[in-house]
Amino acid sequence: MPHGSAFDLAIVGAGICGLAHALAAARKGKRVVVVDRDRQANGASIRNFGFITVTGQQAGACWQRAMRSRDIWIEVAAAAGIPIQQRGLLTIARRPEARAVLEEFLQSDMGAECRLVEPPDLPGFGAGLRWREFAGALYSPHEVRVESRDAIPQLAAYLAERHGVTFLRDTVVHSAAPPRLETSRGSVEAETVVVCPGDDFFTLHPERIAGYGLTRCKLHMMRLLPDSFDPALPAIMSDLGLVRYLGYAEQPAAKALRQRLEAEQGEHLHNGVHLIVVRSADGSLVVGDSHHYAPTPDPFNPTGVDDLILDEYARVFDGPPPSVGERWIGTYASAPDRLMLVDAPSDALRIVIITSGTGASTSFAIAEEVVADLFG
Incomplete structure (x- = not known):
């Protein structure tokens, strides 16, 4: 504990949101401390695809933040020695209704650098x-993918070594009101x-957060072990994602797609299943996911939900289904009416919560905005 030294910024939480704020402040030359109750990142920031x-x-602020965050990921990955495992995204349209959504998307500003691919050209x-x-x-050429369970600790190490960020691990924050944090290891001035x-x-x-009506989302994910998987393939998504991701789902044609999906894959929709497939350096695949909402999600992982994810995988990929090497669940904050929130209890205090599972994709840009606001 750096007794007697004051920081410009204290951050509570060392997931991707907290680390993004540490980077943004450190780039402005600020003295930064990050406090976290765990020894290492163990929550949503490592229980995901690592897919930016x-x-x-x-459309709008979220898409713009994702573009900016992607650029920062590329910069930081190069500086911190974080490997970029994949680039690009191929969103498959299994149905004509899904293709119609993609065609409308391509007419929007967001589709400017993307292109439609005809089936014979997919090989x-x-x-x-x-x-x-x-x-x-x-x-889409925009996406990059890192191995999140490795990238998050590598990012923290980079912030400590190259930017002088102080980390206080195994430390619970009891109160956070500038200019002081009270923690299980004493006071921190900031x-x-x-x-x-x-x-x-x-x-x-809690009295500030309660006003936003938040709940939690639980997701299922797996690591598959295929006998072979073409390393040239980019990340893959499919029809089910087109009614979940708002950039697609807000296109007029998505209504007809949803109606057909409800008739043909209603159980998938009921369990919030859509398909993302990304490849790791060892050839394994991170595959998911599902969405179930509750104030306190249960810790159980019913195989029937995983089977729905694997069913969609089998509709997109040839060959026998791969064996499952790992299964896990993650939880993240969710809101009915917003993708993120920044609450300002005072001029010197901000509460930042990503409420849409887009932390890896948008945190860097959100952090730049918050830090600019705090420090002028």
């Missing part, structure tokens, strides 16, 4: 897709404070 998703994010992206059964696909609580709505400033 741009295409499909809601050019890599082998293994059931392309003869598809109506087309959209290719001119400003950013609280990044993830889906902990009750430890710090």
